[in-house]
Amino acid sequence: MGNFVSGTPLISYIANKFPSMDYEGQRLAEKCYQWIIVLFGVVGFIWGYFCQQYIQTVYVLGAGVLLATLLVIPPWPMFRRHPLQWQNSRKGRQGRQDKAKTS
């Protein structure tokens, strides 16, 4: 199921081609990238201190960001395991009558 992205026509066209994460998937994705980036940051800090070169810290953090990007940006199936259970659409006369009542 696509989600609606507004903005530049090309970007929104491409974005709307992809399926979207469900709510649980978004929660998981957020935890994923936060843990990965913080972990790589801590390891990179220790490694950079060991080498006495701060650029090494930046490189390790960059690797973590790359990994987190690959893992979290595309809506992989693992982030789409809890789809929303939508109510079935009502058809026919009954549905139209309900609609008229509520409105």
Place this chain on the structure above:
Amino acid sequence: MNTALSRLNAVFAFSLSVLASLTFLCFLSTAFVDKTSSPSISVHPEVILRGAHDFGLDLKDLATLKFDLGANLSSLFDWNTKQLFVLVTAHYRTRNNVRVTVVDVLPVTHPLPQPRNQVVLWDRIIRRGDSAILDLRSAATKYNFFDDGRGLKGNQNMTLQVSWNVVPIAGRLPLIWSSQYSLPFPNSY
């Protein structure tokens, strides 16, 4: 977080926050490291003085000297040091220029001469990875040593000082002065 673009935005913003925190920690880890060193400087006895024109009608004092400088500044490079900027400065007092600065009003805690002219004679940038060992023999000054009058001739309170900026990746930019080398100037041109 529901679209790829918003996730990209979130990952990017979060990684920048982490990078900023790490840089701050890097600054903290080196904030209290001693940045002093003890270079040696000496000047060859033949200081040549002459009068020269410097954009004006009056003759101004121009000094030519050669100096030796030995220093091992390797210990100043830690993981928060980008480069060093090393200077050789002449300090002297003349009747024309008695400058009163904050340094003179506050109690002096570093070995700077007080009212002074300061002339930079030589400098060098030592980048990370370059050799931080300075071994100059009979080096000429890089810049002209002009006075703004006739203040160099016979000046007895001339001192040379080596100083260095430790340029960090993040944090303070300290300027550290070495001890002074006294250099009385000749009485004749």
